[in-house]
Every structure is written in structure tokens, then in C-alpha cells.
Amino acid sequence: MTLRLDDVGLDVLHLQKRLNELGANPRLLPDGQFGEVTERAVRAFQQRAGLVVDGVAGPKTMAALSGHSTSRLLGQRDLQRAADRLGVPLASVMALNAVESRGEGFAANGRPVILFERHVMHERLQVNGLSEAEADALAARHPGLVSRRPGGYVGDTAEHQRLANARLLHDTAALESASWGLFQVMGYHWQALGYDTTQDFTERMARHEAEHLEAFVRFIEADPALHKALKGRKWAEFARRYNGPAYARNLYDVKLARAFEQFSDALQAAA
Template sequence: MSQSLTEKDYQNAADALGVSVAAVKAVASVESAGGGFLSDGRVKVQYEPHVMYQRVKLKFGQARADKELKAHPDLLALKAGSYQSLDKEDKDMDRAAQLIDRQCALESASWGAFQIMGYHWKTCGYETVQKFINAQYSAAGQLDTFVRFIKAAPILSRALKAKDWKKFASTYNGPAYAKNAYDTKMANAYKSFGGV
């Protein structure tokens, strides 16, 4: 299992997207503090309880989602928030998979160095959610998923090519991007990697 990327890997991804290596590295460094794995080798995931509620509702209906919310208020939520240590996020996702529904749980986490949500597996061109998950177990697979995701979203592709970090961050990270200064962090990271 490879957990490191070479300059050639970054160059291939940049070429596929029509952007500079610095742009790809900027997104990677900001999205997951520079790496897609925990110190013990597990893939970095951020489990989102409010997304779990939405996925359960979508798959099983409102009544089931409300029942699970009542039974597991630590694993489902009506609104975003509740972020914890990455170790706990991973364990919460596993618990949600065992106690509620595996596919919903896997789809309710953002994965790897580029923190792409599991529910984007179809958008990224994977045949199943499991194939998406399998790809996250190598740094090269995470990078490939990022390339697939950007290619599938013209608004992100255009913003990355234009180095429009505000547009990119607002689309990629959602409305809370400004609170976390993702656009500023990406712009600064881009410069630190030699981007102009």
C-alpha cells in the first residue's frame, strides 16, 4: 500500500486536469493537512452525522431516518457540526456501518487527502461505493479520485484552471468555506508550492 506520491504522480494529475502541479498540491495540503492517512495507516475520513441522516432518509425514508436519529443521536444529526478527532470520526463511521447501514455510512464520510464525500462515487465514475472506497487505500488512488471528481465538475475545473480560489473553495467545501478560510489557505499554499 503506497502512501506517498511522487512528483511524477502530481505532474500526471496536473496534466490530466490542465493545471499546474502547485494547484493540485495546494488543494491536497489544505483539504487534509497534507496527507490522506492517519499515523497508523488508516485512511483519513471525516464522518458527517448530518449527511448520514440525509443518506438514511434517501435510502429508507423519513420515518427510518427519524427513528435512527432518536436511537443514535451521536451518529446522525439534522445539521452540520459535531467534528471530532480523526480517530473518533473513523470509529463513528464504523459504528454507523454496523448499527444502521454500511452503504449510508461509507457515503457519509469524506475520504483521503482530497476529502471527497463517499456519496460522490458515481460522479467519480466508480461502479460501486466499495470500488470508490478501495481506491482510497493508496495515495495514488486518492489522487486519481480527485482527478475524476474535478473532471466531472466543470465549475471546479474552470475555477482550478483560473486559480479562482474563492469559487473553487465555495464549490468544493460548501458555504462554510469562508469561516475556515479555505480560499485564503489554498491561495497561500499555491504560492508556497511555486505557483504564480
Template sequence: MLLRQGSIGPSVTALQRELNAVGYDISVDGDFGNETMRAVRSYQRKQGLVTDGIAGPKTRALLHGQQDARLLSQIDLVDAADRLGVELAAVMAVNEVESRGNGFHFGGPRNGMPIILFERHIMRRQLQHHGINPLPYQRAKPDIVNGSPGGYIGGHREHNRRERAGEIHTAASIESSSWGLFQIMGFHWKRLGYESAENYAADMAINEANQLDAFVRFVEKDRGIHAALRRHDWAGFASRYNGPNYAANDYDTKLAAAYRRHSQGMRLAA
């Protein structure tokens, strides 16, 4: 659950108590207002987390004493903005809206493994790319080799699908999956400067900073996306990053709102 300005209820009350327990002095009223947001931002800044004022699973876990060195930090976002030559608030907006919130599974049978989504129609294409006839596999295993998207089972079980595909061809299975926070497809590995598909997957499994680096490389290689990000053209960015149906999920309006919020937050903190 993401708690942010405007959230109300028992979860906010619990958050306020947790913040007070680590040294803050805010009202415990179940209303996530300016006072709570400032406390969250202050705590995130002190802990080296992304300073977005949103109390998600990472902030709450740290409040509960659960440390994890793999998490994205604010300095990672600062470095990414500097490297791309864009505003920090713009990178923070993309991180908020386009990332999956967590780059890794926490708990469960796939604890510590990067989040992925396996695409069976890409697997069909990549098998052909590697000189393998996909048709026998498509007939026998249509959930992992298919001409149409779909077959998703979500969460940690997507690793089951990828591993089954890997029994056919390891590299193709990696190339047919999107990885980590920003869900960059594995088939981009060569274009983004990785040594192999396997090297890309290994890099995504180290930490969220590496997953952000894959996103930065992706933007650097796409002039249209890079230019749209630089000039805050959120519709242009979303159409290139999310595809032509971006408006159905309001990606552009969410990005614009997140950018405004982060710009304001940084001005207030200055």
C-alpha cells in the first residue's frame, strides 16, 4: 500500500506512530497532510531512500528495522538526472509512475529475485531470431511460446514461465522478459551495451541502482524519449515508453502530476 498526501485511515495512523517512534513529533490523526509528508521526506532523506514523500513498502520496511542495501537511493536518481541532463523532478516522476515500486520480490518463494514479466509472443520472435523453429513449441507449450501476448500469471510465478522457456533457449527466455523497476525488455541487452542476455539478467539481479542504469541507457539510446523527458513533454514520453495506448492508463497525466509534486517538494525543502 502506498500512503501519500491525501491518504486517510488506520494505515496513516500507524505510519504516524511509527514516525513518532523514530523521533518525529507529529499529530496522530489518520490524515496524511503536510506535516506527515514533511516527516516522511525528512526520514527518507536521513535514511538515503528516494525522497518522494510517499510511504510505500520500502519506507515502511525501514521504519520496522528491515535494512536492504539493494534499494534505490536518492543519490542514484540525482546521478541519473545529471547523466541525462534533465531535471531531478522529471526523473523522480518517471520513477514514481513508470517503475513497479519494487525491483525485487520481498518474501515468498522468489524472495530476492528481480521482478519480471514474461512475454510469450516475444519468446516466439526471439526463437526465430536464434534460428529455432517456434511452431513445435507453440503447439506444445502455448502459454510460453505464442503468436499473441498473454498467458500472464503475475508476481513471482512469472519466473516459473521464464524458467520453462529457458529449457528451450536460455537467452531467448531472458530477452523475452521485462526486468526490474522500469521493466526494460531483455532483448535490448546488446543495444544497451551489455555483454550478453545472461549478463543483463545478472546485472538486474544485483540492485535497483543497476535497474535504474538500464533505464538511463534506454533513454540515452532513444532521442525521442530523451528529448520528451528533457522538455517535460509527458504525452510524448508516454507514447514512446508505454506505447500508443498510453492515454488509457493516464500515464501522461500521472507523470505531469508527479513532476509538479516533486518540483514543489524540492522547492519547499530548499
């Protein structure tokens, strides 16, 4: 469930009551209308809980309101540190987090969100010393894990079982063949991003969403053209370089521009 400005209904009413129970100041009028006062109360709660302060009551905020731990979740301070390091406004990094991230970096089983790519496994097996014929032989025996073509996805936590099975074939190639965390950075980027080993990268992805952001920041820093596009707020260029040619069809550049403006206005109003 995600509630935001201008939403109405019973869920908003419950949100307002819960915020009041947790000390909203000023107290909210529980009227089921998500107005600016409710948005400010959500921001104040997010600040206290150490979350990203965006005024949107999404799954993480809802979980925190219910008393669940936020110890491994991304916070506003993490975004500010990333913005300072990249030399861009905080609103830029908040826009990237809102548009380019998965929203949640850990699955229900507590493991980092992943997507295992069997066609990448076919490639990485060869990078890690197997011949093309050997990779094809594994593909014939394990088509769900190794293939020349994408696919075979099962989604959610079951992707970890695919990864576990692939690791039995070749540990490093399997870890390199999954995308990891909030920003779904591919494991095979580990060396270009300055990690010691594939295992070092994946172990860090299991620690905290701040590590997911760290990998994303390193990815941007490693691509001067991508970094330059972000600094210049050339959203179409950034989206093209990060998301590929499908960026326009998915409106990533439009979403980034809108999110930047919204966060800029909100941060200015809160200053």
C-alpha cells in the first residue's frame, strides 16, 4: 500500500490515527483526506524513524508505523551523503531513488532483492574459464539456469533458489549473473566498481540498503558521461545511458524530471 498527497479513504484515516498515536504535532484531524498537514506529519515521522523523507506513506513507512525495524533501510542521511559525493542537489538523488530503485532492497525472507539472468550466466561461465561448448552443455542440462536467451524468471524470493542452484554449477559466475538490491546492479560489475571480489560485492548487498546505494553511486562515478548527465540534469541522456533505448517508452526521463521538481519544491518549503 502506498498513500500520498490528495489520496482519500479509509486507509488514509487509519494512517492519520496511527500518526496521532505516535505523537503527530500538531495532531491530525482524522478525516480520511491526505492533505498537506498529513504529508508534513508523514515527513516528520520518516525523519524520526531514519527513513527517506519524501512524505509518501509507502511500504517502508507503513512497516515502520507498525513497529517493524528500519535498521537496514535507506535513510535521508544516506541520500544526502550520496548527493554530496556526486556533487548534485539532494533532490536529484531523491529523484533517482524514487524512479530508478525497486523501492525495497530486501525481500520478505530478509535477503537482498535479486533477479537471476540465465543468459548472463552463459556468458559469465565463459569469462570464468569454461569453453563455449561446456557452457552449451550446461545449458542443455539446466535450461532454467543457463541459456543463450533471457527468461526463466520465477520472481520474488524464488529467484534466490535459482541462484543457489546456479552456484552449484559455478559459484562466481552465478553471483555475477544476478542483479542486486535497490538499484539492481549486476554482479559482474564488481571489479569495475572497486569491490575486492564478487563475493565481497554480494556480501555487502546483504548488509544494508545503504550498500545498495553505494554500489549505484560507484556505478555513476565509473561512467563519466552518466555522471555528467546527472550533474547537468540532462534526464533524457541519463535515462538513455542507465536504462537503455527503452527509456523513452517507459518515460524514465519524464519521471525523473517530475520527481526532481517535486522534491526540489518540497525541500525548499521545508527549509
